[in-house]
Amino acid sequence: MECDISFIGLGQMGYGMASNIRKKLSKNSTMFINDVNSEACERFANEHESYGPIEVVSTAKEAASRAPVLVSIVPAADHVRQVYLDKENGVIAAPPDKDRLILESSTIDVDSQREVGSAIRDAGVGSYYDAPVSGGQWGAAAGTLAFMIGCAEDDPKASQIRQVVSMMSHPDKIFLCGPLGNGAAAKISNNYLSGPFLLAIAESFAIGIKNGLDKDVLANVIRNSSGMSWMGEHMHPVPGVVAGAPSSNGYKVGFRHELMVKDTTLGIEAAEKNGVEPSMARTAVEMYRRAAGDTRTEGLDASSVYKLVFGEE
Known part of the structure; x- marks a missing residue:
């Protein structure tokens, strides 16, 4: 796939997910990474630089600003709010771009996903979809995760979503579940x-x-x-x-x-x-x-x- 992508959250699940994206992206595409743990970012960059360009960015705002696709996975709802809704450094502070695809893969409650997603959509910052995963860190590393996505089959972004998610999953394990929040449900x-x-x-x-x-x-x-x-x-x-x-x-x-x-x-x-x-x-x-x-x-x-x-x- 030839497309710059930003990834936020290089934890137990995110590291393997991001690894598969970098390996399957075109060598001409740049991957931007962000995590509160700078050592994780440094290790990821060192281990994956042979697959193509990697740049570490310091804020979620910068991550969203630098690429047309953003994927995130962080531990809890409060972290999701911090990443997305912080008025200075969050995704919501990035330049408006309704075509920007945002896939949020954290395991959090339905109401929080709908709250954050609606705020991002209303701000015109991007097309936000909840996209939690199942399959554990082994599935993340192997690229065989199941994705449950708050997206309708006839959504104009559905094809692009499948293309991005297929780098971390198998096509048979990608489930479009309906409106925003249904992936979390x-x-x-x-x-x-x-x-x-x-x-x-x-x-x-x-x-x-x-x-x-x-x-x-x-x-x-x-x-x-x-x-x-x-x-x-x-x-x-x-x-x-x-x-x-x-x-x-x-x-x-x-x-x-x-x-x-x-x-x-x-x-x-x-x-x-x-x-x-x-x-x-x-x-x-x-x-x-x-x-x-x-x-x-x-x-x-x-x-x-x-x-x-x-x-x-």
Whole structure:
């Protein structure tokens, strides 16, 4: 793709996403990067300079001003507001350009996405779309993330959005979900399942193993029965069941307990706001909170919740 692109947020997810963009951009295109961590920017530039020009910019305003496409992913809603709505250094301070494509990929609540997106659109700074992702840092690095985008199929920007997102995803994993905020709604709904699913798998295998079942036999049964799930096939909490899962690699952190708490809490808040009783998520979030502070599991991947469920010392 031949187009200058700016990227804000070189964290756990953003680094891999930005890496794929730089690798797939034309060598004639410049990538502008911005992050509060200057060391991350320096490392990214050093590791990717062979793929084409990279420039570090100091503000979100400059990032938006320098390229016709901007992608961002930051930790929380307050960070999104800071990046976009700061009157001096935020995206909203950039020169007006309604053709500027803005894809905001942070996992935040629906109302915040709609608030920020509407402000940017009303200011004429760009065409803003919420575009949260799923697939973890492995998917970010591999360029296989799922994208849930607050964009209608007949939106005039839809084709350009698919072209940009395809550098970080597979065409079959790009979902246009409707109006502004619907991408966030889809992401929150999906995440609502992830935490409870992982905990349920941990409990299920603890039951089976404590009753004498071999873990691989049980995994094969579930894989071919009604209990099969994506989490079980990719993020299995029992060591040795899935070779590439964090559990099989000493629970090396891929998705921290704190992030599971954050994402599941977003689901709880959305449920309560819309009159849905979030009974499963409430139980799950308390378990992940406990795991975040337990000496057996703190600092490990969220799937290490299995240690608490099984009663490992």
